[in-house]
Amino acid sequence: MSVLLIEAFYGGSHKQLMDLLQEELQDDCVLCTLPAKKWHWKARTAALHFMQTVPTSANYRVLFASSVLNLAELVALRRDLGKLKKVLYFHENQLAYPVQKCQERDFQYGYNQVLSCLVADVVVFNSAFNMESFLTSIGKFMKLIPDHRPKDLEKIIRPKCQVLYFPVRFPDVSRFMPEHKLARLQKVIGVKRNGDAYQLEGLPGRQKSGDLMKNSNAHGESGLCTPEHEGLPSPSPAPERPNKAEASESTNPCQGEDKQHLPFNLCNIMSGWDSRQRPLHVAWPHRWVEAVYCGCYPLCPKALVYPEIFPAEYLYSTPEQLFKRLQNFCKRPDIVRKHLYKKWFDLGSEEELLSHPGCSHRMTLPQTEDSRDCPYHIGT
Structure with a gap:
């Protein structure tokens, strides 16, 4: 003691x-x-x-x-x-x-x-x-x-x-991520599909996602990404895209005799949608680098702690710049969907990754009501 x-x-x-x-x-x-x-x-x-x-x-x-x-x-x-x-x-x-x-x-x-x-x-x-x-x-x-x-x-x-940047343990969110982002994360920081989740609090080794959920989570909400949460069943792999004949018979993926027994899975819900038809979502998270880890595109004011975390390309200085960025994303949503967070993937080694402040969650001062201080993430 x-x-x-x-x-x-x-x-x-x-x-x-x-x-x-x-x-x-x-x-x-x-x-x-x-x-x-x-x-x-x-x-x-x-x-x-x-x-x-x-x-x-x-x-x-x-x-x-x-x-x-x-x-x-x-x-x-x-x-x-x-x-x-x-x-x-x-x-x-x-x-x-x-x-x-x-x-x-x-x-x-x-x-x-x-x-x-x-x-x-x-x-x-x-x-x-x-x-x-x-x-x-x-x-x-x-x-x-x-x-x-x-x-x-x-x-x-x-x-x-x-x-000393605030330590974070990331849960296993692999089943919610697009394949191209998951593959890149797996290569760089060892994220696996429904497998182990990497610890980024500066501690060595990896931890199984089941143990990870019991021990960590930034705000007691770890169950959001685990089958144990709220009694939700374990998700199954995303189904293959239906062909035209199948689509003509049923355009609703939830139709069918056993529709009530389908597990809750975001990939299942969205897999039948054409990526060009899916809307982008704007999130205002309280836990940033978790958001980036889940595949979101960070868009933050060039003020407070944000320049310390994110490279210049993810920052804006005025409300007009923010509006223009959002407008461009609406015109070209594929920019966000295909994007991989630059800073993590420019790092050459695991040690460099762990030492980078963008990989550690940190608390920031609350924002003012001024729109220049309004941080966003653009989600896929």
């Missing part, structure tokens, strides 16, 4: 990260959490709760916590924890987090994070954008103090900082 994991908001990506760490560390860690409710109160009072509930141990060596926790308060209340190597992880930062126009930014939450950075030994951000937006905002943020303002806090904190 050398690692103490503390999460004051145990839900969503915060829970996912802690669960993965606990799984990898196994018996060498202790996990202490609070439920993912009333975030503002957790940020204010979690340290007092953990002061009373974190078990004491002489075996602790490392304390790992997210920035929701006021780490400075906790180590002041629990002197034994102050001696540990303290790692603080930022999913988001309160100095750049968007607020409603009619709402002033609450100084206390950002101040808590600055204090936490000062007492931490290592400060980890999920993207370079998240890190830089926090560090470069400290000086301006501290000017809100009426007098006796602290100086050079950015210089003190910056040497402790580093970027």
Whole structure:
């Protein structure tokens, strides 16, 4: 039990990260959490709760916590924890987090994070954008103090900082993918039809999809791509395209005496459609590189964290550019259907792939209502 994991908001990506760490560390860690409710109160009072509930141990060596926790308060209340190597992880930062126009930014939450950075030994951000937006905002943020303002806090904190892209485990979605995209993925990163799914969280080896679904998934929705979800039957291979004679007898693939016994399979539903007749779908996902992994075409604003993830050809700068791109896709949907995500397939080795930030999921700051900040994926 050398690692103490503390999460004051145990839900969503915060829970996912802690669960993965606990799984990898196994018996060498202790996990202490609070439920993912009333975030503002957790940020204010979690340290007092953990002061009373974190078990004491002489075996602790490392304390790992997210920035929701006021780490400075906790180590002041629990002197034994102050001696540990303290790692603080930022999913988001309160100095750049968007607020409603009619709402002033609450100084206390950002101040808590600055204090936490000062007492931490290592400060980890999920993207370079998240890190830089926090560090470069400290000086301006501290000017809100009426007098006796602290100086050079950015210089003190910056040497402790580093970027660690958020880890992702991809489920087996091979049966939902077009053949040409599946074949390319199989060649580059080892994806197999209804077989093993590759792990892209920097851990070696592969994991069977059944085990993968039990252990991972970004938001508890892994069943979407597994036959166990909602009691859905296991999908069968996509049927062959009917010839003209067969099509004349029945143009509805769901017609027939046993239509109620057909398994749910997206490939089955769409296999009888001419690809030129199938509409494109615009998705607005909360989990990007999963979307790209599933074969979507990313189309993102040239702002925030997106230039850090995607090459320039997938970015737009103005609403007019976005409209023109979408218009061209409507005229030539085959561009999207035949497209293979460029950056992954330009990488020459498995090691390069694993180290590329576009292959690791990362949390980004919520978007504004301005259309320039509206990211899209174009799905097939």
